[in-house]
Amino acid sequence: MLLAKLYTGKSEFIALNNGLHGRTALTMSVTGIGMWRADFAPYGGAHFVPNPYCYRCPFKSTPENCDFACIEAVENTIKNHTSKKVAAMIAESIQGNGGIITPPKEYFKVLKKVLNKYEIPLIIDEVQTGFARTGKMFAIEHYEIVPEVITMAKALGNGVPIAAYITNDEMAEAFKNPSASTLGGNPVSSTAGLAVLEYIEKHNLTKRAAVLGDRLKKGLMELKGKHSIIGEVRGIGLMLGAELVKEGKNPAVEETDLIIEMMKDKGILIGKNGEYRNVLAFQPPLIITEDDVDFMLDTLDDVLKVFRGN
Numbered sequence: 572m573l574l575a576k577l578y579t580g581k582s583e584f585i586a587l588n589n590g591l592h593g594r595t596a597l598t599m600s601v602t603g604i605g606m607w608r609a610d611f612a613p614y615g616g617a618h619f620v621p622n623p624y625c626y627r628c629p630f631k632s633t634p635e636n637c638d639f640a641c642i643e644a645v646e647n648t649i650k651n652h653t654s655k656k657v658a659a660m661i662a663e664s665i666q667g668n669g670g671i672i673t674p675p676k677e678y679f680k681v682l683k684k685v686l687n688k689y690e691i692p693l694i695i696d697e698v699q700t701g702f703a704r705t706g707k708m709f710a711i712e713h714y715e716i717v718p719e720v721i722t723m724a725k726a727l728g729n730g731v732p733i734a735a736y737i738t739n740d741e742m743a744e745a746f747k748n749p750s751a752s753t754l755g756g757n758p759v760s761s762t763a764g765l766a767v768l769e770y771i772e773k774h775n776l777t778k779r780a781a782v783l784g785d786r787l788k789k790g791l792m793e794l795k796g797k798h799s800i801i802g803e804v805r806g807i808g809l810m811l812g813a814e815l816v817k818e819g820k821n822p823a824v825e826e827t828d829l830i831i832e833m834m835k836d837k838g839i840l841i842g843k844n845g846e847y848r849n850v851l852a853f854q855p856p857l858i859i860t861e862d863d864v865d866f867m868l869d870t871l872d873d874v875l876k877v878f879r880g881n
């Protein structure tokens with residue numbers, strides 16, 4: 572975000588509702604999830620726009636009749652609601668904490684056209700999606716665009732603390748001041764990061780994530796057919812979500828908590844996220860086996876039987 576400011580000489584940001592970009596004061600200010608905004612005095616100049624949450628489309632469209640009203644809203648915000656000093660738009664390629672919100676295939680192409688028109692760089696946050704999880708090194712590759720900046724962390728160190736960003740030469744040139752940080756370039760973290768990348772490539776974990784992700788998604792879709800509590804299954808590769816609902820798509824909040832506890836008692840930890848905290852998040856280690864996937868699916872099938880009729 573600092574780089575975007577230095578490059579453009581502008582200072583505002585556009586961010587998506589339900590996005591999460593971190594727990595520092597600045598990244599919190601562009602985070603669109605209330606529970607992760609502890610700072611009571613956020614930085615100004617952040618404009619939030621509707622996210623591509625097709626299951627609960629704010630414009631009541633369906634993927635079949637969608638004209639990307641959510642991207643029109645971005646253009647409307649740029650034109651009418653900013654001070655025309657937008658340094659960048661920031662977005663996750665797939666929103667993790669927001670509920671594994673997976674944009675339609677053409678979303679980022681259409682969005683990028685609008686941003687290009689106003690010369691606004693796009694920062695793609697791959698902290699959750701990055702490094703092979705979705706069957707490609709970065710999830711944004713599925714959307715066939717090249718953002719100006721990509722941020723990355725979590726999977727890069729496989730548990731060892733390390734974060735990084737990449738950008739193009741032109742933007743990198745804008746950072747002229749000296750820059751250093753106490754822990755930046757730490758040799759142990761850097762060595763771990765390089766080892767992780769080598770391991771991912773050597774063991775072709777991108778392919779593994781794609782194959783096992785397909786198996787998991789197919790299984791979850793089957794469960795959706797059997798259990799009406801699963802309203803939607805979404806995601807790519809080994810980054811999948813199942814949104815749990817009651818009648819009329821009402822979020823099944825208590826049921827989600829109960830299911831997570833019941834799964835835990837059977838030895839399986841499942842994540843929880845989403846605007847309503849009713850999305851089961853499946854983001855297992857990339858070295859998970861076919862047997863692990865099948866065991867999880869069978870166990871979940873058993874647990875969900877309790878909720879039949881919901």
Ligand SMILES: Cc1ncc(COP(=O)(O)O)c(C=O)c1O
Pocket residue numbers: 591592593594595598663667668696697698699
């Ligand atoms: C998409 C995304 N971006 C960034 C972060 C980094 O957050 P933090 O700065 O708290 O480590 C996270 C952490 O959960 C995340 O999920």
